[in-house]
Amino acid sequence: MDLLKKRIVEDGTVLPGNVLKVDNFLNHQVDTKLMDEIGKEFAKLFEGEKITKVVTVESSGIAPALMTALHLGVPLIFARKHKSLTLTDNLYTATVYSYTKRVSNDISVDKRFLNSEDRILIIDDFLANGQAVQGLLEIAKVANVQVAGIGIVIEKSFQKGRSMIEKTGVRLESLARIASLENQKVTFVE
Numbered sequence: 245m246d247l248l249k250k251r252i253v254e255d256g257t258v259l260p261g262n263v264l265k266v267d268n269f270l271n272h273q274v275d276t277k278l279m280d281e282i283g284k285e286f287a288k289l290f291e292g293e294k295i296t297k298v299v300t301v302e303s304s305g306i307a308p309a310l311m312t313a314l315h316l317g318v319p320l321i322f323a324r325k326h327k328s329l330t331l332t333d334n335l336y337t338a339t340v341y342s343y344t345k346r347v348s349n350d351i352s353v354d355k356r357f358l359n360s361e362d363r364i365l366i367i368d369d370f371l372a373n374g375q376a377v378q379g380l381l382e383i384a385k386v387a388n389v390q391v392a393g394i395g396i397v398i399e400k401s402f403q404k405g406r407s408m409i410e411k412t413g414v415r416l417e418s419l420a421r422i423a424s425l426e427n428q429k430v431t432f433v434e
């Protein structure tokens with residue numbers, strides 16, 4: 245997606261440790277017009293897939309997932325990382341390890357919101373090591389729902405998330421694929 249790549253080049257900064265900082269348009273301050281375009285693009289890519297729900301993990305996945313769900317005309321579910329007062333024990337849960345933050349989080353979805361007739365689209369802001377996606381795939385399996393695909397805003401193709409997903413056979417679409425962040429420079433996959 246050229247608009248997104250242009251924005252990454254203009255407004256993204258590369259931090260030590262191969263981290264791309266995009267908090268001025270994606271995961272802290274959010275550019276709503278860009279997010280709308282991202283939602284449109286995912287909806288176009290996955291139209292015809294008979295998706296019933298879009299699923300993400302809080303917090304940074306919510307903005308692109310919400311716009312995608314809006315354009316597909318289906319609900320959004322975001323898995324929660326923290327136990328809510330109103331969440332009951334009736335939960336699907338998976339453990340997600342964050343390499344970047346070096347912490348494990350349990351993510352949960354209330355069983356009322358996923359059932360065997362669902363065909364979901366997983367959306368997330370970043371694909372790095374694929375831990376968040378793996379957690380959602382585990383939940384989908386236990387909930388007996390079909391996964392129509394995975395949509396990623398920014399894929400760090402030099403980390404192992406893509407190969408993990410490819411092994412599952414689930415369709416993966418990334419709007420920007422980054423080949424390298426070496427020397428503070430963003431290089432995209434051709």
Ligand code: G4P
Pocket residue numbers: 262263264265266271301302303304305341342343344345369370371372373374375376377400405
């Ligand atoms: P994963 O995202 O593929 O699961 O891999 P990893 O465990 O490495 O990522 C852990 C967290 O770090 C994720 O956020 C992910 O989005 C974020 N992350 C990974 N690489 C980058 C990067 O280059 N730039 C930025 N800005 N974030 C990156 P999270 O723990 O789910 O947090 P949240 O922000 O969604 O709450």
